[in-house]
Amino acid sequence: MNAREVAAVLEEIGVLLDLKGENPFKSRAYAAAARSLEALEADLESLLRKGHLQKLPGIGRGLAGTIATLAATGNLPYLEELRQSVPEGLVDLLEVPGLGPKRIRIMHEKLGVDSPGALRCACKQGEVAKLSGFGARTEEKILQGLAQMGKHAGNYLSSEALALAGALCERVRALRGVCEVEIAGSLRRGKEVVKDIDLVAAARVAPGVIRAFTEFPEVVRVVGSGITRASVVTGSGIAVDLRVVKPAAFPFALMYFTGSAEHNTALRRRASAQGLKLNEYGLFKGRRPTRCADEAAVYRGLDLPFILPELRENLGELEAAESGSLPELIASEDVRGLLHMHTRWSDGEDTVEEMARTAASIGLSYIGIADHSPAARYANGLDANRLKKQAREISAVNRAQKKCRVLHGIEADILVDGRVDVPAGVDLDFVVASIHSGFQMGEKEMTARLVRALSDPRVSILGHPTGRLLLRREAYAVNIEHVLAAAAGHGVAVEINANPHRLDLDWRYLRRARELGVRFVISPDAHRALDLAHYSGGVAVARKGWLTKGDVLNTQSAARLLSSLRRPL
């Protein structure tokens, strides 16, 4: 097993221990070790060989043994035992809002509840309300939670959430007594996909603000509301949290509610080590609060430079901040061009000319058209004949306008036998080789197919496997490693999909890519010119991934890169 797979097992053990009602610190230890492994940059195998496993934070003698067993054999008797003793359905119940391991265990022991279905039955029969510590309100909330599980379990695109969050901010700002209001949470951290919206406001008197907020027209349901905080659900289904603090506490609250939880925990630990205490109300030395005008001042108080929200994941940013090596991040305005556009020639919705015009209007100096190859019949893929016609159209667009150079490529399927579906006899600027169904096959077959495909000298960019499956991290994780390794051996670039649905690229992969000398290209996989409006989501991906300004290509260097990647036939 590799580090990520081992981490998943440790994570599962932690959850099972919770459900069994074991020492919560023990389960937390497993979760912490899993996180430590996930953040691992070095190779797990070499770490094991050198016996350096226990140097990782949160991994002691016991877990080092467990990890070694897992890495070597791929299974663990302890895990099997745990799985035997905890019904599978209990894990699903953790998804119900308001239910944690303790209550789930009580309902399992007293009522035999072992799945969401069984829980629904027990609630409807009024059994849950009879349990001590439970009541009618709790039962009702569980039923609501169960209903919501299916309905609003979804994630939301950051672009969607941002629009709503902005509108709500304006409303809050207009309320009496409000001095400041900001978007916090994962949305501020630039995540591509968010589960909810967090807003933080500063006001001298909070209750009036909270009440007004719960009465906004966007609000369809008030989940909870207190003196300083309210949680609501909006018409679009997105949950919104508002916290109101006193003006002096605003920077601390903004920082606290921006998170991530892991970043916060690390900061508080750091504060504690310096004899300070940090919470959402301030930074304290004993009982004395430290004055901070903004977030940067709070970081200064902890002897750190300001850390951009996009980096606050406790994946090495504190260490980077300490050693003065924080990366300079890409902003929207840094992006010069994007590759991999679809047009009406295959399954896109706009013409080449429209794509170019929109791209130019948002300041891009080049785009790459890459419609589907013939094998993608479902998407009206282009054969040699149509590709030649498309080439003439692109030339015409390039002659008619000089603002945005249009490059001509193709998104070619990697076929089951590993051949790349590029029609012969057409001169193309680049080829994106794309795996469309790579998830069902095993690791070995996948690698073989990739290696075969990449030995085709026409391939310049390796596209990511597309589709809903990419949202499942584990499937994606296996693939990105293969993709990088394969790309390294063949001098091709790897595509970073700018469509926020598509990718959750982690900075350690970018580091790995650097080590391997693999270049990335940013690509929106856009089907409509308007989709370009969403490309800030792509930049967010890049930012989270710590792409730096050096990774941005201008038109000349993009063309140079593409031609250098394309070896002579």
Next chain:
DNA sequence: GCCGTTTTCGGCCCGACTGTTTTCAGTCG
């Protein structure tokens, strides 16, 4: 189960909110 320059035992981030209680446990972020 991890961790330690006041500790090898006894801590483990912390505060708000909710619903159940009559002082608190569970959950969430």
